[in-house]
Amino acid sequence: MASTNQEHDVNPFAAESPSEVMSEQHQQFVKLFSQYQRRLFLFILAQVPNPVEAEEIQQETNIVIWTKFHTFTPGTNFFAWACRIANFEVLKYRDRHRKDRHYFSDEFLQLVAQDVLEDVEHLELRQRALAACLNKLSEKDQELIQRRYAPGENGKSVAKYLQRPINAVYQSLGRIRRSLFECINRQLASEEFPT
Numbered sequence: 641m642a643s644t645n646q647e648h649d650v651n652p653f654a655a656e657s658p659s660e661v662m663s664e665q666h667q668q669f670v671k672l673f674s675q676y677q678r679r680l681f682l683f684i685l686a687q688v689p690n691p692v693e694a695e696e697i698q699q700e701t702n703i704v705i706w707t708k709f710h711t712f713t714p715g716t717n718f719f720a721w722a723c724r725i726a727n728f729e730v731l732k733y734r735d736r737h738r739k740d741r742h743y744f745s746d747e748f749l750q751l752v753a754q755d756v757l758e759d760v761e762h763l764e765l766r767q768r769a770l771a772a773c774l775n776k777l778s779e780k781d782q783e784l785i786q787r788r789y790a791p792g793e794n795g796k797s798v799a800k801y802l803q804r805p806i807n808a809v810y811q812s813l814g815r816i817r818r819s820l821f822e823c824i825n826r827q828l829a830s831e832e833f834p835t
Contacts, residue, residue, distance in 0.1 A: 665714060666709075668714060669709050669712065672718040673702075673705065673706075673709075673718075673722075675718075676718060676719045676722060677698075679719060680698060680701065680719070680722055680723065680726055681694060681695070681698050683723050683726055683753070684697050684698055684701070684726050684729075684730060686752050686753070687727075687730045687752055687753055688730060688733065688734075693733070696733070697726070697729050697730055697733050698726070700729045700732075700733070701722070701725055701726040701729045704725050704728075704729065705722055705725055708725070717761075720761075723753070727750075727753050730753075765828060766824060766828065768827075769823070769824040769827035769828055770820065770824055772823075772827055773819075773820050773823035773824055773827065774820070776823060777816065777819070777820075781812075781816050781819075784798070784802075784809070784812055784813065784816065785813075785816055787801065787802075788809075788813055795809055795810055795813065
């Protein structure tokens with residue numbers, strides 16, 4: 641009687657193991673964690689104007705973020721999630737240093753924190769709109785913008801490279817900037833962003 645080993649056959653189409661999925665989630669989390677460290681520091685610094693204290697709070701915040709990473713829902717706003725954690729850490733720090741009269745009220749800091757979050761979200765929307773608008777430029781205009789804003793470049797060096805009069809380069813850059821400004825405003829008004 642021949643036995644079948646179908647139960648033991650390896651299925652190349654089977655779902656990934658939980659450890660592989662966790663590994664991918666962990667990699668994505670590390671990427672997001674690294675990407676937002678500077679913004680998170682600035683968010684904390686807006687509430688605690690001493691950079692040394694802000695660094696201490698960020699270290700505490702990072703510890704909490706790492707221990708709670710399993711609670712983060714992929715696809716949601718990582719920065720907003722991290723800022724909520726940072727906000728609690730700022731409040732805890734302030735409670736420990738309550739006697740120092742140089743601190744603002746908790747209510748004031750909550751308003752500052754909310755403003756910072758709104759500014760960051762608005763900036764991210766503007767950056768997405770700019771990326772969409774840059775893609776709509778002609779190849780020639782894209783090249784001109786990339787050359788002009790490359791590290792160490794300026795209008796004069798771009799004009800020399802393109803062998804064009806500097807005045808013509810500045811006129812082209814002005815036209816492109818106006819076009820981008822109008823495009824960004826249209827994108828923000830319609831909230832049409834490619835995903």
